[in-house]
Amino acid sequence: MSMNTQGRPTAPQAASAAAAGSALLPEEPLLFEIGDHDHSGVDLPDVDVSDDRLGGLRRQSPLDLPGLTEPEAMRHYVRLSRRNYSIDSGMYPLGSCTMKHNPRLNEKMARLAGFADVHPLQPVSTVQGALGVIDELARWLMELTNTVAVAMSPKAGAHGELCGMMAIRAAHDAKGQGHRNIVLVPESAHGTNPATAAFLGYTVKSIDANENGTVDVEAVKAALSDDVAAIMLTNPNTCGLFEPQVIEIAQAVHEAGAYFYCDGANFNAIMGVVRPGDLGIDAMHINLHKTFSTPHGGGGPGAGPVVLSEALAPYAPVPFLRRDGDKLELIEHAGAESFGRLTAFHGQMGMYVRALTYMLSHGADGLAQAARDAVLNANYIKAKLRDVMSAPFNGQPVMHEALFDDTFLKGTGVTTLDFAKAMIDEGFHPMTMYFPLVVHGAMLIEPTESESLQTLDVFIAAMRDLVQDAKAGNVERFTSAPRRAPLSRLDETRAARQPRLKWTPLDNSREAAE
Amino acid sequence: MTIRYTEDHEYIRVEGKIGIVGISNYAQEQLGDIVFVELPSVGASYKKGDEVAVVESVKAASEIYAPVSGKVVEVNEKLNDEPGLINADAAGGGWLLKIELADEGELDALMDEAAYADHTA
Numbered sequence: 098m099s100m101n102t103q104g105r106p107t108a109p110q111a112a113s114a115a116a117a118g119s120a121l122l123p124e125e126p127l128l129f130e131i132g133d134h135d136h137s138g139v140d141l142p143d144v145d146v147s148d149d150r151l152g153g154l155r156r157q158s159p160l161d162l163p164g165l166t167e168p169e170a171m172r173h174y175v176r177l178s179r180r181n182y183s184i185d186s187g188m189y190p191l192g193s194c195t196m197k198h199n200p201r202l203n204e205k206m207a208r209l210a211g212f213a214d215v216h217p218l219q220p221v222s223t224v225q226g227a228l229g230v231i232d233e234l235a236r237w238l239m240e241l242t243n244t245v246a247v248a249m250s251p252k253a254g255a256h257g258e259l260c261g262m263m264a265i266r267a268a269h270d271a272k273g274q275g276h277r278n279i280v281l282v283p284e285s286a287h288g289t290n291p292a293t294a295a296f297l298g299y300t301v302k303s304i305d306a307n308e309n310g311t312v313d314v315e316a317v318k319a320a321l322s323d324d325v326a327a328i329m330l331t332n333p334n335t336c337g338l339f340e341p342q343v344i345e346i347a348q349a350v351h352e353a354g355a356y357f358y359c360d361g362a363n364f365n366a367i368m369g370v371v372r373p374g375d376l377g378i379d380a381m382h383i384n385l386h387k388t389f390s391t392p393h394g395g396g397g398p399g400a401g402p403v404v405l406s407e408a409l410a411p412y413a414p415v416p417f418l419r420r421d422g423d424k425l426e427l428i429e430h431a432g433a434e435s436f437g438r439l440t441a442f443h444g445q446m447g448m449y450v451r452a453l454t455y456m457l458s459h460g461a462d463g464l465a466q467a468a469r470d471a472v473l474n475a476n477y478i479k480a481k482l483r484d485v486m487s488a489p490f491n492g493q494p495v496m497h498e499a500l501f502d503d504t505f506l507k508g509t510g511v512t513t514l515d516f517a518k519a520m521i522d523e524g525f526h527p528m529t530m531y532f533p534l535v536v537h538g539a540m541l542i543e544p545t546e547s548e549s550l551q552t553l554d555v556f557i558a559a560m561r562d563l564v565q566d567a568k569a570g571n572v573e574r575f576t577s578a579p580r581r582a583p584l585s586r587l588d589e590t591r592a593a594r595q596p597r598l599k600w601t602p603l604d605n606s607r608e609a610a611e
Numbered sequence: 612m613t614i615r616y617t618e619d620h621e622y623i624r625v626e627g628k629i630g631i632v633g634i635s636n637y638a639q640e641q642l643g644d645i646v647f648v649e650l651p652s653v654g655a656s657y658k659k660g661d662e663v664a665v666v667e668s669v670k671a672a673s674e675i676y677a678p679v680s681g682k683v684v685e686v687n688e689k690l691n692d693e694p695g696l697i698n699a700d701a702a703g704g705g706w707l708l709k710i711e712l713a714d715e716g717e718l719d720a721l722m723d724e725a726a727y728a729d730h731t732a
């Protein structure tokens with residue numbers, strides 16, 4: 098039996114108990130498979146309404162709901178939660194996702210009744226405090242990005258892209274430039290960028306990256322024309338690199354009469370250090386669930402506010418806030434320039450409270466420190482692994498995420514997918530893999546500022562151990578992984594070719610008995 | 612019979628006026644297990660470079676571009692139930708569609724077997 102660096106056994110037989118789902122981590126059936134018609138967690142009185150009025154249409158068979166006692170229902174969900182892996186249970190280095198710690202202080206603030214219990218249709222005079230939070234958050238976002246307006250209502254990053262691109266389209270229409278139908282997107286962009294442009298009816302034109310993994314201003318200039326509406330550029334980009342020619346690109350784009358949409362997904366690397374407005378951006382979304390530590394999914398809908406430059410500010414959607422002395426007003430109808438309403442209400446109050454709590458508890462200096470620590474952590478991982486793994490683009494320093502390709506696995510019989518699965522057995526959520534597409538077999542690791550030096554060292558040791566084993570020919574450890582997870586390797590091909598999209602009862606004995 | 616390849620890894624095997632289009636064995640290996648294929652309607656016309664089909668694998672969804680201009684005269688219906696045919700026999704039973712060539716001259720711009728081998732080396 099070999100021991101890995103965390104002192105856990107790595108031989109396959111040692112893992113079988115957990116993999117089979119026994120002892121303290123049992124297989125979990127569905128509620129419908131546990132419950133029956135005869136139990137209920139609550140005592141309901143007998144129905145005292147006469148059947149006559151139903152005209153003989155009274156239900157003849159029991160309602161097929163799973164009856165469970167309260168302890169049974171509670172245990173079901175607690176057991177399911179134990180099978181989950183989250184940032185609260187361990188390192189989650191998913192690249193470009195910025196899986197940072199969600200401070201409990203955020204949760205405490207979001208649960209204050211004045212924020213948690215407000216209703217979007219309440220009179221504005223009764224929610225001045227809540228509006229004050231939105232207003233202050235908006236001012237922080239504008240300050241951090243050096244922009245003059247912010248649309249708060251988009252519900253997530255891709256929704257923010259849609260909002261920003263709709264503002265750009267409205268601006269072109271207003272200037273009689275509605276014929277512009279091309280959007281430039283570098284090949285390393287997030288998939289949502291071309292999808293957003295295409296959704297709005299634009300033709301997407303791809304811009305190749307240069308050998309350093311960044312975008313050349315000359316390549317952008319060559320693609321610009323009177324038909325180009327905008328460029329959608331991610332900075333820092335998905336290779337974890339800061340675009341060194343971003344200012345020149347912005348200038349070229351503006352000279353051609355187009356706008357610069359910046360994907361702010363990776364803002365965590367530069368928050369408080371670089372103001373995107375100074376780089377010449379016209380619109381940028383900010384994923385509050387990435388940069389400002391609100392929950393990723395599960396915690397309710399997200400929020401992706403979009404900051405706007407002076408050129409685009411008039412086209413922002415409604416509703417927005419206007420301060421009149423001490424009073425905040427919600428402007429529901431704006432001038433003809435606004436592109437209109439994007440969402441029914443103003444946005445996600447719970448996310449706003451959490452994000453502002455994060456900002457206020459860190460302070461301006463603390464936010465800049467968080468960005469610097471995130472960059473330092475990513476470079477630490479890169480520096481500690483580059484001798485055994487392979488880093489593309491000449492191994493230059495990175496921003497918030499360390500990118501490796503699969504050159505170091507060549508000839509081992511281990512793929513990036515196998516490597517990622519083996520990381521699960523070491524107790525880590527895998528990194529982002531096979532993305533960005535410009536790098537073969539990509540492994541994109543983003544530790545964020547949340548991880549301590551000790552955690553990073555344990556992660557690095559586990560990675561080095563895996564690399565050593567792969568190179569030593571221990572392919573079995575990878576191809577059979579994961580062995581310690583609640584479920585072992587899934588048959589993705591069969592799942593896609595023969596998907597089971599509908600639940601069917603395990604046995605029909607219950608129905609037969611009725 | 613001539614076989615030609617595009618830079619995007621489609622092949623076209625020409626028999627008379629009809630070209631049989633599929634993806635190369637190299638492309639099939641890179642994509643991994645194919646799980647879904649979206650085929651065009653018979654009778655539809657495409658220009659060279661138009662998106663004519665979509666092949667989805669466990670790794671990625673890839674657009675298939677028409678290697679030449681022309682009209683689709685037949686599609687490989689078998690792929691609807693057995694997309695894995697592309698993995699098993701990309702050059703044979705895993706063909707995607709047959710196209711009636713509008714301009715045989717367009718073939719000249721494509722790669723022959725040797726040039727494609729160089730391209731993927």
